[in-house]
Amino acid sequence: MKKITLIANFPFPYRVPLFNEVAKRIGAGFGAVYTDPLVPGHDWGTGGLDHPHTFLGTEEISSRSFGIALLLVKHLRRTRPETVVIYGATLPMLAAFAWAVVTRRKRIYFTDSWGYSYSRLSPFRKMLRFFIFRGLHRYIVIGTNGRQHLIDHGIDPKNIEMVRIPLPPNSVESAPQKAYDLIFAGRFISAKMPLFFLEIVRELSKELPIKAVMAGSGPLESEIKDYINKHHLSVDLPGYISREELMKLYTTSKILLFPTEDDVWGMSAQEALNCGTPVVATPFCGIINDLLIDGHNGFILPPDPNLWIEKIKLLLQSPELYKSFSQNARASQSSFSLTSESEKFSKFISGN
Template sequence: MMNKKIVILTNIPTPYRSKLFDLLCESNITVIYCAEVEPDRLWTIPRINDHNNYILKKSKQIKGKNGFYFHLNFEIFKVLNKIKPEILIITSFNPTNLIAIFWAFYNKGKLIYWTDGTLDSETKIGFIRKLIRKFLFRKFSSYICTGLGGKKLLKNYGVSNNKIFYSNLCVDNKLYQFHKYEDREFDILYCGRIVDRKLPRMFADICNEVNKIRKIRVHIIGDGECREELLNLLKTYSVDFYYSGFVQSDQLVKLYGTSKILLLTSEFDAWGLVANEALASGTPVIISNKAGAANDLVANDINGYVLGNNDIEEWRNKALKILNNKHLWHKMSSNGVQIVNHFNYDSALKGIVDSIKILNR
């Protein structure tokens, strides 16, 4: 199967996909990155193996209205002409990827589409971009998504079930440190970019409501344009909190286990990898139903709760339900570790391999 020349074109190196891409490169798949980093990403760039990896130089990056970056780099023509892949796996529809798609059309290469998106995460894309998707979706031979939300998105574009394959987002679960309920310094954790779409004001309001009934200590990890607003709100509400700032992924593994629960508020999230990280540390998760990981990874009364964004009182009640019931916390903590262990690199790799194998049928 891997005797064919296969290329994956993706945006930038990320901590959460570096190990998976290393495994793919060992299988003789080439990974091409549109750029080395994006301006608003603070993480340390993972080590990129020279073998079967290529980072495009001098990529033009344009920030879209939704806060995400588009990449434009005509060097992709030169690189693809050199490699001459028979199968091209596309991970977005940014300009560099569109150039690569037309390269595949011209050279009669087969195309696979790999998306982290969901119906909710793509509601804000404009008419022209939707039109491009509707046209191009018919040109792919198979499709990869991260979960149920991605499958709904693909089916919405008319993709049949037998062409859809799962490649779950995951972390190295065994690295995350577990602590007993009694040894956890913080009650509630916020971890991620502190930007509008993560609803930091809603997070602060929930903490305020919980704090009125039970005095809590909150841990804030991350950075972003709404940082000062979030911290000032917590001060105004007299919520005791500690702000760690941005923390690199190799240090995060030690921190998730110091909080009793994670709240993942979000207007939309393709997945929400912080949920994986929290569960791997035995930390129950209350997650917005607008995050892709909801329902795939978090189940009500099992390892947390999936809630809508319009009811702060319900978020307060569910947070208190877990915090005030040590037996329930232990049950959810144990369930969370067991469930997240099924989201691993072996299963992620299998979905990609299966999406390629179907092209040989």
């Protein structure tokens, strides 16, 4: 029985179903090791794990801790897997990589990085990835931009597998009468540009009766409330809500605005598309020109308020165009499923 260990920092909710299915397909030889019990700034729990797993970290010890790296190496020496799948380039991942090189284990890199996110790394972190890329046997990415990023770094395409993030089918039909024109979903931090969202709402409200909702929480919450009150905007703030509640909000909202300074993928955008909600996004997230296609199921625009206002008005005031975008959004993920992606993942990490 081949032993395969997947190492990640945290069991992100949208990846847990995939890993659960992979474990069923591979059998007792598969196990996951998580270096963190939580992700700072998120209220994600660790429920739903139906695969063999081990947590190494504590709230006091982060995934970048030297102590966690030592615990991970000790775990690998004890379990001695034939294949090691690492996610990212934190200190524990580097330790696992080094152990696998020294012991001549098969090494697979699982990444959601792409060209733009890579370009924002420090020279040192780029050097680390350059070194790691050349010491691996196979690579798993989540989208076309990630695949092209590896190819641009000289990786042979036959050693790259693209495994999508499969979301559960949305059982909630899109509401014919929308409660909100615009929705923001994400942390209230500067990188997610919530104040840019409010600026758009403010300008549009001068011409149209805009109703908006901002689902999330974070350090900018007080500033956001002050802005809403100062400019008398019609914006609801439900706070941090469950995924089920968020899906309902997507289906009762016309357009998701996804301004971001840097996002390796864009789960909020993927979730909204899955609900038939068109997306307007900045070109700084990995989902662009992939699941999110400009002029097809949304718009990809630089952070220029005038451009955003123009395209949002076009969608809000053109029922037939909006209907087309919404249908295209819902169809954007019809080519893959939990079954197809877990099968690809399992075969790729199990193969010779």
